[in-house]
Amino acid sequence: MEGKIDLQLFAEEKTEEATPHRLQEVRRKGQVARSNDLSAALVLLVSIIYLYWRREAFYLEMADLISRVFQDGWRQDLDGKVLMAIFSHLAFKAGLLLAPLLLLAAAVGLAANFAQTGFIFSLDPIMPRLENLDPVKGLQRFFSRRALMELIKSLSKVVVVSLVVWTLVKGQFNRLLMTVDMGLPAALDLVGQLLYRVGLGALAVFLSLAAADYIFQRREFQRNLRMTRQEVKEEMKQMEGDPLVRSRLREKQRRLARHRMMHAVPEATVVITNPIHVAVALRYRETEGAPRVVAKGAGSIAERIKAVARRHNVPIVANPPVARALYRQVELGQEIPVALYQAVAEILAQIYRLRGRL
Numbered sequence: 001m002e003g004k005i006d007l008q009l010f011a012e013e014k015t016e017e018a019t020p021h022r023l024q025e026v027r028r029k030g031q032v033a034r035s036n037d038l039s040a041a042l043v044l045l046v047s048i049i050y051l052y053w054r055r056e057a058f059y060l061e062m063a064d065l066i067s068r069v070f071q072d073g074w075r076q077d078l079d080g081k082v083l084m085a086i087f088s089h090l091a092f093k094a095g096l097l098l099a100p101l102l103l104l105a106a107a108v109g110l111a112a113n114f115a116q117t118g119f120i121f122s123l124d125p126i127m128p129r130l131e132n133l134d135p136v137k138g139l140q141r142f143f144s145r146r147a148l149m150e151l152i153k154s155l156s157k158v159v160v161v162s163l164v165v166w167t168l169v170k171g172q173f174n175r176l177l178m179t180v181d182m183g184l185p186a187a188l189d190l191v192g193q194l195l196y197r198v199g200l201g202a203l204a205v206f207l208s209l210a211a212a213d214y215i216f217q218r219r220e221f222q223r224n225l226r227m228t229r230q231e232v233k234e235e236m237k238q239m240e241g242d243p244l245v246r247s248r249l250r251e252k253q254r255r256l257a258r259h260r261m262m263h264a265v266p267e268a269t270v271v272i273t274n275p276i277h278v279a280v281a282l283r284y285r286e287t288e289g290a291p292r293v294v295a296k297g298a299g300s301i302a303e304r305i306k307a308v309a310r311r312h313n314v315p316i317v318a319n320p321p322v323a324r325a326l327y328r329q330v331e332l333g334q335e336i337p338v339a340l341y342q343a344v345a346e347i348l349a350q351i352y353r354l355r356g357r358l
Contacts, residue, residue: 018225033221275318
């Protein structure tokens, strides 16, 4: 419409990858990249392997169970209660028979999820939120790219698995009809073989779709977590502090350091100068070992050091080479290096002579 401007055109795009801090933050909320299809495919794989490994014992136990249940049933007058009791008993025994498989499937499902996401404990996903009641956001989620992908994936599984099953089963109808004349163990073996083939075909489909889904889930997760450059800057400010605040803090720390340094000048033994640009205050005590730098500075700070020294009658000696060497090589609070022992000793001796101590 004329006369209106779409403000979205000026919105900054999310082009930056999620920062480690952002990834940790969403992980604490229980949001991770995970493919449920991959876990389901691994469960199906292990289940098929287990059933194939235990197939003979499984067939015999199922045949014996069905035979005993129905033999007991034919000895009684069949009515609703008897049938219910027979099928309840059959379901209970079948549950005991399948219990190891179910436990194995549950363990593999948990292990597959743990391998994808690691250990996460968060109550955030189950916390009620008012935004979940927003119909507009609900429609956006319903018609989102993720929802479209899930629909395509579900349809693909149904279509492809149906085709695979039909291809494997269509040539076996005559054999299935022959199970009527077979003994129970033979019939179970034939049905088991067919189910095994169908399971392998479905497994191949599920593994292929699961691999694609895993890649898609990770890429979609990373895409949804992308940040704008402004968001990255704001996060850096929150983590490291505003640059302006940091600058002010450093300046305040420098002022406090200079203040403490100036308080140490009256305790100095000598101030060695450039004589104009640099000033270094040394303190020497016989109990402390080598002389120690208690204050140093250049320009206006050097002038302040000299002014404080004059007020407190601290000797000031002009020696440019020694002053420059001390200013460059020695930090506040450190002892002078061995290379400067001789030069500083001569300056101290000069001061002591002036004071009449030598």
